[in-house]
Amino acid sequence: MSTDIDSPGPAAAAGSAAPLTLREQLARTERAISESGYYEADLSLKESDPITFEVLFTRLLQTLTNAREIALSISASPSTREQGEIIFGLYTREGDAICLSTGLMIHVHTMSRAIKWMIENDYETLVGFDEGDYFFNNDSFIGGGHPSDQMLITPLFIDGRLEGWVGGLTHVTETGAVEPGAMGSSFTSRFAEGLILPCVKIGSGDALRKDLDILVDRGVRSSTSWLADNRAKLTGDMIVREKLKEIVAEVGLGFYRKICREYIEDTMRATREKVRRSLFPGRYREVAWRGVTLPGQESLLHSPCELVITKDGRLELDYDGLPSARRQPFQATLPLFEGMLFNGLIQNVFYDLRYNDGTFLAVRLNVPLGSACNPGNIQLPTTLWGPAYGGMQACAQAVSRAYYAQGYREEVHASGPLTSGNLAGGVDQYGRLFGSQCFEFASSGMYATSFMDGLDTAFSDFNAEGDMGDAEVWEQQMPQIWLAREIRRDGGGFGKFRGGNGIHSLYLIPEGTDMEMGSFGSPPIFSTAGLMGGYPAASLRVWVGRNTKLSEMLSDGLDAPNGEGLHTELPDFVTEVEAEWEYVPGQNYPARVLPPESLFSVVSGDGGGYGDPLERRPEEVLRDVTDGLSSERTALDVYAVVFTRDDADLIDGVDAEATTTLRAQHRRDRLARAIPASEYKARVRERLIAGDIPAPAAALYRDVLQFSAKWAAEFRTFWQLPDDYEVPA
Amino acid sequence: MTSYPVQMINDLLEGTLPLDEVARLQRDKDLDRVATVLELEQARVAWDDRILVPLQESLYVVERGDGARVVKCRCGQEFGDYRRNWKEEAAVYERHPQDGIVYLKYKGADPAWQMLREFYCPGCGVQLDVEPVPVGYPFVFNFLPDLDE
Numbered sequence: 001m002s003t004d005i006d007s008p009g010p011a012a013a014a015g016s017a018a019p020l021t022l023r024e025q026l027a028r029t030e031r032a033i034s035e036s037g038y039y040e041a042d043l044s045l046k047e048s049d050p051i052t053f054e055v056l057f058t059r060l061l062q063t064l065t066n067a068r069e070i071a072l073s074i075s076a077s078p079s080t081r082e083q084g085e086i087i088f089g090l091y092t093r094e095g096d097a098i099c100l101s102t103g104l105m106i107h108v109h110t111m112s113r114a115i116k117w118m119i120e121n122d123y124e125t126l127v128g129f130d131e132g133d134y135f136f137n138n139d140s141f142i143g144g145g146h147p148s149d150q151m152l153i154t155p156l157f158i159d160g161r162l163e164g165w166v167g168g169l170t171h172v173t174e175t176g177a178v179e180p181g182a183m184g185s186s187f188t189s190r191f192a193e194g195l196i197l198p199c200v201k202i203g204s205g206d207a208l209r210k211d212l213d214i215l216v217d218r219g220v221r222s223s224t225s226w227l228a229d230n231r232a233k234l235t236g237d238m239i240v241r242e243k244l245k246e247i248v249a250e251v252g253l254g255f256y257r258k259i260c261r262e263y264i265e266d267t268m269r270a271t272r273e274k275v276r277r278s279l280f281p282g283r284y285r286e287v288a289w290r291g292v293t294l295p296g297q298e299s300l301l302h303s304p305c306e307l308v309i310t311k312d313g314r315l316e317l318d319y320d321g322l323p324s325a326r327r328q329p330f331q332a333t334l335p336l337f338e339g340m341l342f343n344g345l346i347q348n349v350f351y352d353l354r355y356n357d358g359t360f361l362a363v364r365l366n367v368p369l370g371s372a373c374n375p376g377n378i379q380l381p382t383t384l385w386g387p388a389y390g391g392m393q394a395c396a397q398a399v400s401r402a403y404y405a406q407g408y409r410e411e412v413h414a415s416g417p418l419t420s421g422n423l424a425g426g427v428d429q430y431g432r433l434f435g436s437q438c439f440e441f442a443s444s445g446m447y448a449t450s451f452m453d454g455l456d457t458a459f460s461d462f463n464a465e466g467d468m469g470d471a472e473v474w475e476q477q478m479p480q481i482w483l484a485r486e487i488r489r490d491g492g493g494f495g496k497f498r499g500g501n502g503i504h505s506l507y508l509i510p511e512g513t514d515m516e517m518g519s520f521g522s523p524p525i526f527s528t529a530g531l532m533g534g535y536p537a538a539s540l541r542v543w544v545g546r547n548t549k550l551s552e553m554l555s556d557g558l559d560a561p562n563g564e565g566l567h568t569e570l571p572d573f574v575t576e577v578e579a580e581w582e583y584v585p586g587q588n589y590p591a592r593v594l595p596p597e598s599l600f601s602v603v604s605g606d607g608g609g610y611g612d613p614l615e616r617r618p619e620e621v622l623r624d625v626t627d628g629l630s631s632e633r634t635a636l637d638v639y640a641v642v643f644t645r646d647d648a649d650l651i652d653g654v655d656a657e658a659t660t661t662l663r664a665q666h667r668r669d670r671l672a673r674a675i676p677a678s679e680y681k682a683r684v685r686e687r688l689i690a691g692d693i694p695a696p697a698a699a700l701y702r703d704v705l706q707f708s709a710k711w712a713a714e715f716r717t718f719w720q721l722p723d724d725y726e727v728p729a
Numbered sequence: 730m731t732s733y734p735v736q737m738i739n740d741l742l743e744g745t746l747p748l749d750e751v752a753r754l755q756r757d758k759d760l761d762r763v764a765t766v767l768e769l770e771q772a773r774v775a776w777d778d779r780i781l782v783p784l785q786e787s788l789y790v791v792e793r794g795d796g797a798r799v800v801k802c803r804c805g806q807e808f809g810d811y812r813r814n815w816k817e818e819a820a821v822y823e824r825h826p827q828d829g830i831v832y833l834k835y836k837g838a839d840p841a842w843q844m845l846r847e848f849y850c851p852g853c854g855v856q857l858d859v860e861p862v863p864v865g866y867p868f869v870f871n872f873l874p875d876l877d878e
Contacts, residue, residue, distance in 0.1 A: 277758065277760060278758065280782065280874060280875075281874070281875040282872060282873055282874040282875045283872075283873040283875075284871065284872050284873075285869055285870050285871055285872075286869065286871065287862075287866075287869055289843065289861065289862075291842065300842060300843075300863055302866075309875075310875075311875065352756070398871075401785065401871060401872050404783065404785060405782050405783060405784065405872070405874060406762065406763055407738075407762035407763045407765065407766030407767075407783075408754075408758065408762060409741050409742060409766075410741060410751050410754040410755050411755065450744070450786075451741060451744045451746060451751060452744070452748065452751075490836065491836070494831065496744075496786075497744070523839070523842055524838055524839035524842055525838045525839070525842045525843045525861070526826070526837075526838050526843055526845070526861035529859075529860075529861060530859055532785045532786040532787075532857070532858065533786055533787075533855070533856040533857050533858055533859065534859065535831060535845070535859050536845075536859065536861045538832065538836035538837070539826075539832075539836055539837055539838050541835060541836075568833065569833060569834065569835070570835070571835070583835070585839055586839075611786050612786070612787075612855050612856040612857075613856070614855075614856070615855075637830045637831070638830070638831055666854075667853065667854030667855070668854060670820070670822065670847075670849045670854045670856070671820055671849060671851065671854045673822055674820035674821055674822040674847070674849055675820065675821060675822075676820060676821070676851075677816060677817050677818060677819050677820070677821050677848075677868070678817070680821040680823075684864065684865055687864060687865065688865050692864075693863070693864055693865050694840075694841040694842070694863065694864060695841065696841060696842045696863065697842075697863030697864055697865055697866070700863070701865065714867065715867055718867035718868070719865075719867065
């Protein structure tokens with residue numbers, strides 16, 4: 001199938017005697033795409049030989065996936081090795097993604113951003129590109145999400161000319177930040193996030209520089225994850241690069257160039273066609289919630305998403321209304337926000353297309369500059385993404401509504417979980433420095449769908465194929481000892497189909513350690529919404545127990561605590577263990593030194609519920625109670641299910657008649673306590689005029705009324721407030 | 730063109746379709762789905778107004794005999810012109826986020842941050858939406874279908 005076709009794409013139309021620099025070619029290509037609407041004007045290779053078209057793409061995909069699997073085996077990092085927090089991609093000369101392995105789909109586009117950044121900043125002249133060079137980037141304003149997202153990119157040279165790029169990305173668990181584990185919730189500056197290397201050439205001649213290894217070794221608490229992952233990525237990059245040379249030698253360079261462009265163009269066209277066929281045209285609006293809990297700036301943050309689907313298959317996303325960027329870590333760079341959105345869209349809509357930048361090019365996205373998802377100002381921290389994660393949740397719910405209307409109910413679901421967990425650092429019981437975050441939250445509770453409950457401890461949006469990792473492996477990296485790892489009962493949002501329950505873990509700080517521990521997550525809010533009458537997932541929280549009497553308990557022959565138990569109020573481990581207990585609503589707990597024998601309890605996040613809980617099949621409520629996934633209290637109060645009992649007073653079935661009667665009563669009770677929307681609005685309007693709004697919401701309204709003219713106008717119109725209304729002090 | 734038995738789609742709507750069958754639907758889309766679902770939805774309601782689009786669980790945009798396009802609950806309750814947010818005609822209840830009925834103290838939001846705003850159908854009391862929002866947040870207008878020919 002070798003051929004002499006040579007089509008460098010739409011930019012080649014204007015002939016030029018001198019070869020273009022990369023920067024010139026990138027500018028011309030992007031201008032040409034913008035003007036023509038095409039990445040490649042024709043799909044002649046696909047049309048003339050569709051079998052070869054598919055076979056070659058499969059070979060590229062196989063090459064990247066093979067590299068990923070081998071790299072997984074090289075890395076010593078649990079988050080990479082155990083959970084698969086890794087992805088490899090192949091890019092055009094201009095940095096557009098052609099094909100990606102499975103894995104961290106957030107980064108479909110973030111490595112593309114970094115390649116383009118190097119080109120636009122004239123690295124070709126100032127730094128130089130040679131075969132065997134490796135460029136490391138963890139500057140999230142250039143590409144990636146936060147300094148934990150670390151990419152290693154190498155140029156692909158064919159016959160002495162740079163023809164493309166290969167990149168690998170992993171999420172590492174320690175960056176030398178102010179708090180251990182890289183994802184602290186207290187950061188007010190990007191410079192608190194640790195060691196940041198912006199597209200630095202850390203290798204040449206297929207070898208990594210030793211002095212930069214030393215820089216990392218001395219710059220972070222534990223360099224194992226960072227350095228081992230670099231070797232894994234270098235290996236994967238090399239595997240892909242060498243295989244690509246073989247493929248190009250086989251098919252011919254001109255053929256390779258054109259077919260890569262056709263892959264991107266084909267995905268652009270397929271993206272529009274999938275939207276046109278699958279999603280009902282209209283305007284959709286959803287909102288997701290996060291917040292800041294730093295002293296002096298407690299505020300809610302929202303992610304208002306407007307999705308427009310047109311009849312001809314255009315998909316437009318507008319996030320005008322986001323709060324402004326500030327000195328707080330719950331915000332995101334634009335590359336990360338783009339990555340999160342496309343990660344969500346690929347999982348929910350474009351899962352059966354080729355993953356590449358064609359999808360990105362087919363979607364219109366507006367994220368205001370200066371907002372919490374496009375800060376612009378590089379001194380601001382973007383550690384914990386906040387509204388970007390919410391923006392993806394809101395987009396996924398909007399898409400679900402579009403599927404629902406089109407009849408494709410098998411694609412409809414509530415919000416995926418806000419994933420959350422702990423981080424720790426210090427000196428372990430063997431005298432070694434350590435620092436890490438625990439990624440067991442990759443197995444949070446999944447969203448409920450329109451046809452089944454969300455899976456328990458099974459899912460995260462950011463890495464849908466991730467796993468929780470073995471506790472014993474985590475204990476080698478983080479010396480916390482798991483006393484409990486259990487399904488969090490009643491964590492998932494209630495509904496006709498309930499959200500999946502996440503994980504609850506209880507850690508013991510062992511003797512001989514000097515450890516600080518914290519967690520990141522949210523303020524005390526519902527951050528995972530339900531859909532169409534379903535409830536949101538439960539709030540996150542932390543319990544910290546200091547000065548425990550655990551040793552005495554064990555000496556006295558008592559059992560160690562092993563979970564939350566069947567409580568309805570305080571969890572069992574709090575009532576069983578004498579200690580100075582601290583309850584932290586929400587899960588933002590900046591790292592603090594915890595003495596040995598302290599206990600630390602976190603939850604991973606749960607899925608949103610779907611539909612009216614009174615429509616849940618009673619036998620499923622019974623099953624959940626029997627399996628310990630839901631409580632009897634919930635069965636009665638939320639689901640209005642009455643059980644029958646045997647002679648020993650144990651539940652043995654559903655009382656169908658009593659359940660029907662109770663559910664009818666619940667519906668009547670709803671209408672008795674509710675008021676008409678018009679009356680409700682009049683009451684709330686008075687509160688707004690009086691300034692009777694709790695501080696976290698008032699802080700949000702004051703900010704967005706100033707920052708977004710569109711949102712401000714709609715807010716004032718909705719509540720019939722004057723054009724100059726501001727929330728009173 | 731892929732097509733599936735009507736009974737299979739009906740089971741999907743009822744939430745009783747086996748998961749391996751759901752997976753088939755996810756893998757290979759039938760392009761006649763809209764028509765099939767509209768037929769099934771029409772058969773599930775007791776009134777005669779023509780369903781134009783299922784808006785969400787329990788709610789539809791229908792065309793009445795007089796040509797008006799309105800949002801209608803499966804119970805027959807109407808919510809007015811579909812271009813206006815149906816929530817404006819709903820019954821509304823602000824639930825304390827730790828009321829001990831839905832969420833207990835250690836699993837609910839802090840009332841200073843959020844509450845649960847519940848929207849019910851005034852006709853039958855079905856719960857149509859739950860917005861976890863702070864006081865003063867406008868109703869979210871979730872879906873305005875493009876019905877223009």
